[in-house]
Amino acid sequence: MPKSIYPDFELIKKWPREFLGAKNGNQLLIRQTVSQLERPGVYILYHADTPVYVGRATRLISRLHSHANKTTSKHFQGWNFFSAFVLVERAKNSDSEIALLEAVLIAAIPGIRNGAVPRFNKVVIPKEFRKILQEIV
Secondary structure (H helix, E strand, O other), rough: OOOOOOEOOOOOOOOHHHHHOOOEOOHHHHHHHHHHHHHHHEEEEEEEEEEEEEEEEOOHHHHHHHHHHHOOOOOOOOOOOEEEEEEOOOOOHHHHHHHHHHHHHHOOOOOOOOOOOOOOOOOOOOOOHHHHHHHHH
């Protein structure tokens, strides 16, 4: 496997929601087998191929399990897959890394249902491009 150019995070990509409820006896199978989810990170909930929510958690498994299994959770309905960017090792700036990653994902994904609104300085389209923009939209 090629070495990651982003060593601070590992990626869990588009796993089915059902993984969060699967049991081995009375224990959650995912807790027994995927230790990465015990760590902090940023997660994305999907409805089919469409991202619907981005969040962060200090223990990903707890937050994801809550969204998947507690009917009172705000994000219980409307998703069937999840991805997660798992922080490999906690460092003194890891909370800001996680917050930045969450903000970038929220800002970059159109139509996301997050209450959080990242505040980035926006680059305005130069007036020289406005005519081109009018022709293509």
